[in-house]
Amino acid sequence: MRGLLYTVSVFAVVALGFWAYREGYETRETERAVDRLQRQIGERHQELSMLRAEWAYLNRPDRLHALAEMNFERLGLMALSSDHFALTEQVGYPLPAAPDWAPELANSTPLDDALSEVIIMNHAYGADAQPRMIAPPSLADDGEQLP
Numbered sequence: 001m002r003g004l005l006y007t008v009s010v011f012a013v014v015a016l017g018f019w020a021y022r023e024g025y026e027t028r029e030t031e032r033a034v035d036r037l038q039r040q041i042g043e044r045h046q047e048l049s050m051l052r053a054e055w056a057y058l059n060r061p062d063r064l065h066a067l068a069e070m071n072f073e074r075l076g077l078m079a080l081s082s083d084h085f086a087l088t089e090q091v092g093y094p095l096p097a098a099p100d101w102a103p104e105l106a107n108s109t110p111l112d113d114a115l116s117e118v119i120i121m122n123h124a125y126g127a128d129a130q131p132r133m134i135a136p137p138s139l140a141d142d143g144e145q146l147p
Contacts, residue, residue, distance in 0.1 A: 068077060078084075 068075075071077075
């Protein structure tokens with residue numbers, strides 16, 4: 001009985017030694033893989049910082065201004081002025097197609113004439129919000145007629 005116990009113990013020790021040896025090699029391989037990944041991450045960070053610096057260099061305002069002047073005629077650019085800016089409320093939006101919730105608006109011609117200057121707005125975020133009609137502004141703040 002003692003011989004069987006010694007034999008089983010020796011096999012258990014050999015099996016545990018083999019397992020520990022294999023785990024040691026797997027651990028070293030995993031550490032090498034982690035080192036490789038950290039090196040790659042460092043290389044990507046360097047590449048990203050270089051690309052950001054190059055992007056900043058290429059987007060210098062003086063360089064872009066020179067390129068715009070050089071290609072002004074070919075691109076058909078317009079000179080930028082302060083009257084090219086407007087408030088969001090002053091933008092003339094196109095009339096939308098008749099919505100599904102208002103079939104009576106789609107078939108009535110006298111109402112179409114009355115609604116030619118009205119924009120139909122819909123609140124897209126609230127489930128309980130009902131669509132409403134608003135009139136767009138007709139004059140800009142400086143008195144200029146909007147399109």
